[in-house]
Amino acid sequence: MGINIVDKRNNPKGKSSPNRQKLLKRIGHKIKKAMPDIIKNNGVKDLTSSKKGVKIPVKGINEPQFSYEGGSGDNKRVHPGNKEYTPGDKIRKPREGEGKGGQKGSNDPTITEDDFTISISREEFLEFFFDDLELPDMIKKHLNSVVDFKQRRAGFTNAGTPNRLNVVKSYKNSMSRKMAGDIFYDKKIKEVEDKLKDNTLTQNEVDDLNKELKKLINMKNSINFMEELDLRYNNYEQYPVPVTSAVMFSIMDVSASMGEKEKDISKRFFMLLYMFLTKQYERIEIVFIRHHTAAKEVDEDEFFNSRESGGTIVLPALELMDKIINDRYSSEWNIYATQASDGDVWDNSDAIGCAEILRDKLLSKIQYMIYIEVVRDRHSDLWEQYSNLEGNVTNFKVGKIKNNTEIWDVFKDFFKKKVKS
Amino acid sequence: MTKEKLKEMFSKSDWNSDTILEADIVISRIAKEYLGLNTYPNQFEIVTSEQMLDAYSLVGLPISYNHWKFGKDFVINKSKYKRGQMGLAYELVINSNPCISYNMEDNTTCLMLLVLAHAAYGHNHFFKNNYLFKQWTHADGIVDYMLFAREYVEKCEEKYGYEEVERILDACHMIERYGVDKYTKPQRMSLDKERDRLKKVFEDDRILVNDLWRTIPKNESEKEERVERFPKQPEENILYFIEKNSPNLKVWQRELIRIVRKTAQYFYPQGQTKVINEGCATFSHYEIINKMYDEGYLTDGFMLEFFHNHSNVIFQPGFDSKFYSGLNPYTLGFNIFTDLKRMSLDPTEEDKEWFPDIAGKGNWAETFRYIVENFKDETFVLQYLSPKVIRDMRLFEVSDEEEKRFYSITSIHNKQGYKNVRKSLSETYNRETYIPDIQVFDIDINGDRTLTLNYTSIDGKRLNPKDVDVVIDNISLLWGFPVTLIESGDEKQVLSMSDKLF
Numbered sequence: 001m002g003i004n005i006v007d008k009r010n011n012p013k014g015k016s017s018p019n020r021q022k023l024l025k026r027i028g029h030k031i032k033k034a035m036p037d038i039i040k041n042n043g044v045k046d047l048t049s050s051k052k053g054v055k056i057p058v059k060g061i062n063e064p065q066f067s068y069e070g071g072s073g074d075n076k077r078v079h080p081g082n083k084e085y086t087p088g089d090k091i092r093k094p095r096e097g098e099g100k101g102g103q104k105g106s107n108d109p110t111i112t113e114d115d116f117t118i119s120i121s122r123e124e125f126l127e128f129f130f131d132d133l134e135l136p137d138m139i140k141k142h143l144n145s146v147v148d149f150k151q152r153r154a155g156f157t158n159a160g161t162p163n164r165l166n167v168v169k170s171y172k173n174s175m176s177r178k179m180a181g182d183i184f185y186d187k188k189i190k191e192v193e194d195k196l197k198d199n200t201l202t203q204n205e206v207d208d209l210n211k212e213l214k215k216l217i218n219m220k221n222s223i224n225f226m227e228e229l230d231l232r233y234n235n236y237e238q239y240p241v242p243v244t245s246a247v248m249f250s251i252m253d254v255s256a257s258m259g260e261k262e263k264d265i266s267k268r269f270f271m272l273l274y275m276f277l278t279k280q281y282e283r284i285e286i287v288f289i290r291h292h293t294a295a296k297e298v299d300e301d302e303f304f305n306s307r308e309s310g311g312t313i314v315l316p317a318l319e320l321m322d323k324i325i326n327d328r329y330s331s332e333w334n335i336y337a338t339q340a341s342d343g344d345v346w347d348n349s350d351a352i353g354c355a356e357i358l359r360d361k362l363l364s365k366i367q368y369m370i371y372i373e374v375v376r377d378r379h380s381d382l383w384e385q386y387s388n389l390e391g392n393v394t395n396f397k398v399g400k401i402k403n404n405t406e407i408w409d410v411f412k413d414f415f416k417k418k419v420k421s
Numbered sequence: 422m423t424k425e426k427l428k429e430m431f432s433k434s435d436w437n438s439d440t441i442l443e444a445d446i447v448i449s450r451i452a453k454e455y456l457g458l459n460t461y462p463n464q465f466e467i468v469t470s471e472q473m474l475d476a477y478s479l480v481g482l483p484i485s486y487n488h489w490k491f492g493k494d495f496v497i498n499k500s501k502y503k504r505g506q507m508g509l510a511y512e513l514v515i516n517s518n519p520c521i522s523y524n525m526e527d528n529t530t531c532l533m534l535l536v537l538a539h540a541a542y543g544h545n546h547f548f549k550n551n552y553l554f555k556q557w558t559h560a561d562g563i564v565d566y567m568l569f570a571r572e573y574v575e576k577c578e579e580k581y582g583y584e585e586v587e588r589i590l591d592a593c594h595m596i597e598r599y600g601v602d603k604y605t606k607p608q609r610m611s612l613d614k615e616r617d618r619l620k621k622v623f624e625d626d627r628i629l630v631n632d633l634w635r636t637i638p639k640n641e642s643e644k645e646e647r648v649e650r651f652p653k654q655p656e657e658n659i660l661y662f663i664e665k666n667s668p669n670l671k672v673w674q675r676e677l678i679r680i681v682r683k684t685a686q687y688f689y690p691q692g693q694t695k696v697i698n699e700g701c702a703t704f705s706h707y708e709i710i711n712k713m714y715d716e717g718y719l720t721d722g723f724m725l726e727f728f729h730n731h732s733n734v735i736f737q738p739g740f741d742s743k744f745y746s747g748l749n750p751y752t753l754g755f756n757i758f759t760d761l762k763r764m765s766l767d768p769t770e771e772d773k774e775w776f777p778d779i780a781g782k783g784n785w786a787e788t789f790r791y792i793v794e795n796f797k798d799e800t801f802v803l804q805y806l807s808p809k810v811i812r813d814m815r816l817f818e819v820s821d822e823e824e825k826r827f828y829s830i831t832s833i834h835n836k837q838g839y840k841n842v843r844k845s846l847s848e849t850y851n852r853e854t855y856i857p858d859i860q861v862f863d864i865d866i867n868g869d870r871t872l873t874l875n876y877t878s879i880d881g882k883r884l885n886p887k888d889v890d891v892v893i894d895n896i897s898l899l900w901g902f903p904v905t906l907i908e909s910g911d912e913k914q915v916l917s918m919s920d921k922l923f
Contacts, residue, residue: 003445003541004519005438006466009526015475016495022587023492063490064888065595066857073882075821078846080748081739082817082833090827091819116497 024124027058031120031128034058057117126279130415149238160233173230178223185220189213246281246334246367248274249324251317253341255292256309262374265401266340267304269372272411273338281334287324291317293346297324313346314382315353322361335366343373343380355385363393370414371398424717432720436530441465444534445541451712452542456705456786460545461520461560465537468523474498476513476523480688483521484567486574486680488590512536516548516691518560531726538709543702550794551698553690563687565612570680577673589674592895593660593681598856600660600682601689622672655860655875659896660685662861668870669901678899690797693852697801700754701793703734707755737814748846750798756810757801761788764807771808803847808839818845823881857884862910870902875910884916893917 024031034056120128156169192213196206250270252263277284288303289295292310295317321337329335345351363369371386386398399410422430422443430440445463452458468476478495479485511532514522522540524533548554577586593600656662664670664678691698710727713719719727737752738744761779764772765788768780779788792805810816811834818832818841832838832845848854862875874896876884889906897904897919908914 002442003449003463003465003537005441006464007438008466008468008472008523011472013471015472016478016492018487019478019489019492019495021492022487022489022583023496025583026489026587061493063594064891065598066859066892067885067888068855068857069883069885071821071823073823073878074880075882076831076845077819077821077849078748078816078842079740079745079819080737080814080816081741081745082815083739083741085817085830085833087830087832087838089830091830093821093826093828116493117500118496119500 023118024120027061027118028128030058030061031056055117055119126275130276130279149240151236151238154235154237156232157235158229158232160235164233164235166232166234169232170226170230173232174226177227177230178225181223182220185216189216189220192216245283245285245332246277246336247285247287247329248277249287249289249321249335249337250303251289251291251321251337251339252303253292253312253314253344254290254307254309255312255344257312257342257344258374261403262342263304265374265404265407266372268404268407269340269401269411270338272407273336273370276415277336287321289317289320291320295320311346312341312344313350314341315350315357318354318357318362322357325362325365331365337362337366337369339369339371341371341373341382343382345381348381351381351385354382355389358396359389359393363396366395368395369397371396372410373398373400374402427718428720431530431534431718432723434529434531436533440530441533441537444537447713447718448534448538448542448709451709451716452538452546452705455712456708457790458542458546458705459549460542461518461549463541463545464519464521465541466521466523467526469526470502471499473510473513473523473525474502481513481515482567482684483515483517483564484571485684486567486571486590488574488594489587490594512540514540514544514548515563516554516558516560516687517563518549520545520548520560529726531723532730534713535706535710535727535730538706539702542709543705544698546705547694547698547701547793550790551690551694551797552795553694553797557690558687562612566615566683569612569615570684573676573680577677581673586677588898589677590681592899593678595892595895596659597681597685599859600658600678600685602658602661602686603689619676622676650863651866652861652864655862657858657860658682659859659861659874663872663896663899666864667900670899674899693797693799693850696750696754696757696798696850697793697796698754699751700756700758700801701789703731703751703755704758704789707731707759739815753802753810753814756814757805757807758789758792760807760810761785761792761805763809775807776805798850799847802850803843806843806846808834811839811842816842816846818842853879857882859906862907872896872900872902872904873912874904874906876906876908876916877910878908889917890920894919 156166192209195201196209196213201209252258252266252270254263258266274284274286286300288298288300290298290303291312291314293313293316297320317339325335345354358369371382373380373383383398383400386396390396390398397414399414401407401410427443427447430443445465452460474495476483477498478491485491510525511528512522512524514520520541522536522544524536524540528536548560554560574586574590652662660678660682664675664682667675670678710719710724714724735749735752735755737749761776762785764776764780765782765785772780779785782788792801796804815834817830817834818838820829820831832841834842858877858879859874860877861872863873865871865873874893893904893906904919905915906917908916
C-alpha cells in the first residue's frame, strides 16, 4: 500500500471565499465607519484606478469567551533558560502600565488579534461606499435611452462561416456517424463471411460472394472522415440592451484665490462623483472646464495639475458648458454637473448671471447639478444666488466643504436614498 | 532503484512525485521495522501557500461549515504572511483516515523527506494509536461529518436566513470549549447515519412532549417545596445540556449546537497532546532520517540541510529572549523522547534511580510506542520529564501570587527542584488550568426557568470581566430564558446576569 500523492496546486482558488463574504457582511458597518478616513488618506483617484483593492483597518471584532483575568490568583509557571536564579530569588512585578509580559503562555488558546487590516477589491469597496446612496431622477432618461445590440451565444447551427466552426461538436458528429457506418458494414461483412464458410457453395456463388465482400469492405473504408452534415457552427444572436450613457461636467475655479488645499478638496469631490457614476452607467464621459476670467475645456491632467491665476468670472464657464451640451450631447445623454469654487466673483452681476443661465437654460437639460463651495465661512455672492435657486428647483443642490473630512458627509447628503413615503 | 541512484535523487534540491514515492518506500519501511510505527494510509497533498492559509483558517480540517470567524483567521494569517511576520509550516496534518497531510510546494527535497517522516509517519502514528484520539475522535468519519455539517448549515441559511444561523453559531462558538464530553465516549459519526438520525429527530419532536416543561398546573396538594436541583449532578458540557433541555429551541437550532459540539469534541484531544504529539513526530523524523543516512541513502550535504531545518524546528529561546513565547512543544517533546532513548541504551546512576523500568533495558522503541499510546501532555511530562532534560533546558519554576509584589523563584534545575519543576510544568498542561471551570448548576423549573451556571475558582483566579457579560447574554439567547452565573455554588455570589428581558 503506497502513499497517495495529490497535487492540489492547480485546484481552484478561493476556497475560503464564502467565509470571506460572511466576514465582510459582519464588519460592513465598521468599514462604512472608516470611509471618511479612507477618503481623507487615500487619493480618490487611487481608489478608482487601483486594481489592488483597498486596505481597510478593522478594529475590535473579537470572539469573546470565558477566560481568566491576567494576573489573578496564584500561578506557578515553568520557563527555560535559567542563568543565575536560585530558589528564593525575588523579582519585582511590573507595575500597572509598565508593560505586561508572560501573562499568556503559548498554550493559551485565547490569543487573538482584535485589530487587523482587510484588503477588499474595488468592486467590494464601491459596494460599501455607495451602499446607501442613489442617483436622483434616474428614470427619466432610462426610458428613452438608445437601444444598442449585443451578441450572445445561442446553441449551434448547421450552416455558418468557417471561422465559427465548432470543431469539437463537428468531430463528435463525425465520430458517431463513422461508428454507425462501421457497425452497419461489419454486420454485412460478417454475414457474407458466414455464407462463405458454407462448403456446399458453387464456384460462381463463391466468386459472387467474394465480390460482394470486397465491395462491402471498400464501402466501409470509404466512409468519409468529415461530411458536410457533420459540421456544426457556433450560433450567435443579437439582443437589445438599453444603453445608459452619462456625461459629467466638472467645472473648477482656478483663480488665484483657490489654493492647493481647495483644489484638492474639489478634485476629491469630482472623483467621488465619477466613481459613483461608474457604478450606474456603463459609459461615462467627463468634460473638464476650468475658469478664471475666461473658461476653457481641458484634459484631465491639465485640469488638476496646471497652475493659473487671475480674477474670477464664472459665467463664461457655464456658457461654455451650454455650448458643449448643444454641440455634443443630445437628449439621450444623462448629464451631471459639478461646480467647485470658493465663491469669489468679480461682482454680483456675474453671480446673478450664473443663476439666470442655470435656471433658464441649463437645468432643464441636465439631470442633476451640484455646487460645492470650498473654505469660506462668510456667504459669497455666488452662494447667495445659488442657494436662492436651490429652493426653487429640484435638480440643483449646493453644499459647503471646509476640509477633507467633510467631503464624504456632504457627498452622502446629496445622494441620500429618499425614504419612500 | 539502486541505493546509489536514490542517494543521487535525494541529494538534488528539486523533487517530483517519483522522489516522494521512492522516499516513501524507504521511510515507511524504516518507520515500521526500526520504530515499529503503525499508521493509517497516507494522502500526501502538495499545496500552495494560499491553500495552506485556507487549511490554517479551518484549524486543519479539510472542510468545514462556512462562518465569518474562519474568514477572519484567513485574512489575519494572510496579511501576516504577506508582511513576513509569520512563516508557514512546512506541513499540516489532519487526523483522518486516510491521513491527509498538506505539504508546501516550495519545500526542498530535504524538507519533503523531513515532513514525510514527521507528518505522514510520526503524527499519523500518534493519531492512530494515542488513547485520547482512539477514544474521542473518529478518523474514519470526520471528513464525512464535516461535509454533512457544511451542507446542513447552508440549508439552514437558505431556509431561516443567514443572520439567524450566524446568531446561533456565534453564541455556540463562545462556549465551544464547554461542549465536550470528557467521560462518555461519543458515537461513531457517519454521513448517512446523521441524515437518518435527523429525520428521526424531526419526527420525535412532533410526537414527544418534554416532561420537564409540563405547564399544566398541579393540584394544590401536590405542590411541594423543591428540594432537589436539576440537573442533580452539575453538568460540564453546557452546550450538550442546552441542546437537550432548552425549552424553546427549534430542531434546526439544536442541530447547529450539535455541530459545534461535535467539532469541538474532535479537537478536544489535540489541545491536550501538543507536546507529546509533536515530540512523537519530531523524534520520528529525527530517527528515520538518521537511519536513512546510516543505511547509505543520504549524502552529507543532505544531512547538513536536515540538521539546519531540524534545529530550527526545535529552537527554544530562553525566557529573557525577545523571541520567547513559552516553551516550544516540539523541543520539550523531542528532548524527553531522546533522553529516554539515551537512558535506555546508556544509563547513568541517576537514570537508574529515576527510571528503573527504562534505564539500561535497551528497548527504547517499545518504550517510545508505549508512551505515545497511553499518555497526554500532562501525564507525559509528569512521568517522563527527566532531571537531565530539566538541566539541559535549564528549566525553573516561578511562583506568581497575586497578593505579592514579587515573583519568586521556587525551584531550579537541582536535586531539590526536579520534582517540583516537573509537577508544576505538568500542571500547566492540565486543561483545567487554562479553561475556567464553569458548569450547569440548576434550572428554576417551577419558576422563570432561569439557568444557573456555577464558576469554581482554582487558586483564587478570577474570570476575565471583559467578556463574561457578553458570553452570558449569548448563552441566554440559546437557552431562551435568563441565565445567571454564580460562584462557588453560592447563589448570593452572582458574577453576571443576562440582561435580556423575557
